Amino acid sequence: MASIPQLWQRSLLPPVLDRVMSRAIFAPLRAEATALAQGRVLEIGIGSGLNLGHYPRSLHSVVGVDPSLPLLQRAHRRAAWMAFPVHLCQGWAERLPIADQSVDVVVSTWTLCSVADPAKVLEEVRRVLVPDGLFCFCEHGLSPDPATATWQRRLTPCWKCLAGGCRLDSAHDRLIEAAGFRIARLRAERLIPDPAVLAWHQLGVATIR
Numbered sequence: 209m210a211s212i213p214q215l216w217q218r219s220l221l222p223p224v225l226d227r228v229m230s231r232a233i234f235a236p237l238r239a240e241a242t243a244l245a246q247g248r249v250l251e252i253g254i255g256s257g258l259n260l261g262h263y264p265r266s267l268h269s270v271v272g273v274d275p276s277l278p279l280l281q282r283a284h285r286r287a288a289w290m291a292f293p294v295h296l297c298q299g300w301a302e303r304l305p306i307a308d309q310s311v312d313v314v315v316s317t318w319t320l321c322s323v324a325d326p327a328k329v330l331e332e333v334r335r336v337l338v339p340d341g342l343f344c345f346c347e348h349g350l351s352p353d354p355a356t357a358t359w360q361r362r363l364t365p366c367w368k369c370l371a372g373g374c375r376l377d378s379a380h381d382r383l384i385e386a387a388g389f390r391i392a393r394l395r396a397e398r399l400i401p402d403p404a405v406l407a408w409h410q411l412g413v414a415t416i417r
């Protein structure tokens with residue numbers, strides 16, 4: 209029999225995530241994060257496919273990778289309405305089932321915070337991107353306000369258990385640059401009003417250095 213944490217992760221968290229991530233407050237951020245998508249796009253941690261409706265209709269294709277089957281089932285339903293082909297596969301961004309230099313744009317929205325090994329994921333993103341490819345991201349992370357940052361660090365162990373591995377205290381710009389990217393454009397600000405521990409975001413575009 210499944211334990212309560214297993215039941216939460218497998219059955220209850222996916223519909224909750226879909227509901228929370230569907231909030232209207234995220235829609236303009238999704239539109240901004242996907243605006244430069246063109247050609248062959250890979251979305252890591254595609255979840256329930258909430259970015260699909262924001263991509264330019266002229267895309268060649270989208271491949272979406274996510275470990276959660278219940279979220280991928282929801283993404284399948286959204287993919288059916290798209291003007292471009294969408295291929296969804298169960299997998300982990302730390303080991304992408306994608307050939308080297310075969311993708312024009314990689315998109316990550318609220319995913320880097322949840323992966324187990326962000327450095328490995330960014331190494332994979334670099335591997336699959338063409339040399340002049342773009343990495344477009346929108347992630348919540350470590351606040352520059354020391355009091356908020358302290359709370360983010362305190363709450364992360366508990367929050368990770370509740371929210372599918374999500375960390376509150378990741379410094380995504382540092383991780384992205386350490387992985388060999390140059391951040392070409394960055395909005396680092398409170399992009400949602402509250403709660404404070406989730407409000408600070410980094411929305412940007414990086415290229416391979």
Ligand SMILES: C[S@@+](CC[C@H](N)C(=O)[O-])C[C@H]1O[C@@H](n2cnc3c(N)ncnc32)[C@H](O)[C@@H]1O
Nearest residue numbers: 229253254255274276300301317318319322323
């Ligand atoms: C907060 S949700 C965001 C979902 C989606 N990107 C969005 O914008 O709505 C985090 C997503 O990361 C996925 N995820 C967690 N670990 C992952 C990994 N190692 N590789 C790829 N995706 C992962 C989860 O299954 C979930 O779909």
